[in-house]
Amino acid sequence: MTLTPAVAVQDLKKTYGKVDAVKGVSFEVQPGEVFGFLGPNGAGKTTTISMLCTLVNPTGGSASVAGHDVVGARDEVRRNIGLVFQDPTLDGYLSAEQNLRFHAELYGVPRHIVGDRIRQVMEMVALWDRKDAKVMTFSGGMKRRLEIARGLLHSPRVLFLDEPTVGLDPQTRAAIWGYINKLRLSEDITIFMTTHYMEEAEYCDRIAIIDHGEIVVVDSPEALKASVGKDRVQIHTGDDERAITALRQRFGIEATVNEGAVTFAVAAGEEFVPRLFAELGQPIRSVSVSRPSLDDVFMSYTGSTIRDAEADDKNAWMRAMVRR
Secondary structure, three states: OOOOOOEEEEEEEEEEOOEEEEEEEEEEEOOOOEEEEEOOOOOOHHHHHHHHOOOOOOOEEEEEEOOEEOOOOHHHHHHOEEEEOOOOOOOOOOEHHHHHHHHHHHOOOOHHHHHHHHHHHHHHOOOHHHOOOEHHHOOHHHHHHHHHHHHHOOOOOEEEEEOOOOOOOHHHHHHHHHHHHHHHHHOOOEEEEEEOOHHHHOOOOEEEEEEOOEEEEEEOHHHHHHHHOOEEEEEEEOOHHHHHHHHHHHHOOOOEEEOOEEEEEEOOHHHHHHHHHHHOOOOEEEEEEEOOOHHHHHHHHHOOOHHHHHHHHHHHHHHHHHHO
């Protein structure tokens, strides 16, 4: 039996004036899957989610969520999705329970089940004991957990999480994902998330790497790391350009400067290091070797690390503002 995809996207595009924010992306998300969009800020992640959640009309292509077209059946799409925005949208002057009751009213949750459902989702994110407290008294992590509970309240088939742990410390991010994994066991739900945190993408069943509005590759985290097949070596030298030239001439290795270090990929990196010191012909201040990570995957497929891509995007934006 073939299941209908929870999300199906074909050649989806979004253009703002002369800017192509999303350049014809295509992919499918299967029911019950945790699917991630991994990419730097400005890559097109939020724009894509906004189209899938009917907040923005596509310029071209098509998409369906829970079997409903995002343009032709907007109301049906909205009934079947939950959405946790990147920016907080809770009312700080209301209690946690009041925020959820307001949401239940908007989504038409039957009144005879609202109380039990609120308790269920708040216990799921360990906030039931704070149900009467005003949201303004909550920490950033508690607010995020409450937003996830709110997104689940009307029992959606697809939950969209747009940068669900942005701005939170690593310990709180890990705790949030503990709650998300727990809800997978208790709710029949598909999760579609965006992130630029590599460690967060590891929680996904599959990842789509998106850069400059285009999907570069889609696969599981382990398969993507296996596709790189080489260790990542970073060296700090007195002259990066000479070191890059020497790597090319002596070893046939193409290197780039990423995150302030000369970076390249090589098989059996630890075994290569002694040869590097002996034959490079350039002083090496320090060296590090790491097994393939999702950051290496991103660099392998796009030519830069995700942090450098964000820095380049920010610099381009600043140059554009100066020209104005």
